[in-house]
Amino acid sequence: MSVPRARLLDLMRAQCELFSTTFNPEGIRTGNKILRQRLKGPALASYYPRRITTFREFQKAFQSLQLEIEDEDELDRLEHIAASSKEEANKGK
Numbered sequence: 001m002s003v004p005r006a007r008l009l010d011l012m013r014a015q016c017e018l019f020s021t022t023f024n025p026e027g028i029r030t031g032n033k034i035l036r037q038r039l040k041g042p043a044l045a046s047y048y049p050r051r052i053t054t055f056r057e058f059q060k061a062f063q064s065l066q067l068e069i070e071d072e073d074e075l076d077r078l079e080h081i082a083a084s085s086k087e088e089a090n091k092g093k
Contacts, residue, residue: 016023022032055071
């Protein structure tokens with residue numbers, strides 16, 4: 001003695017309403033498994049340490065005091081760029 005499909009679908013629908021699950025009689029992929037998981041963003045964000053203030057931000061914050069502070073890293077970077085730039089070669093006069 002077999003139960004009609006419509007009756008089984010009604011039973012499944014009532015079961016899903018009772019247990020707060022998604023009614024999906026065709027069994028198609030809906031992504032509910034992924035959507036029910038906890039978000040990973042806050043855990044990933046707390047993994048990395050907080051960003052510290054950079055030298056440029058420090059200079060910008062105290063720009064009104066007109067302090068003459070030299071950023072050694074920036075000066076080294078500019079010096080390296082100037083040294084590695086291609087200049088005209090000597091012709092050997």
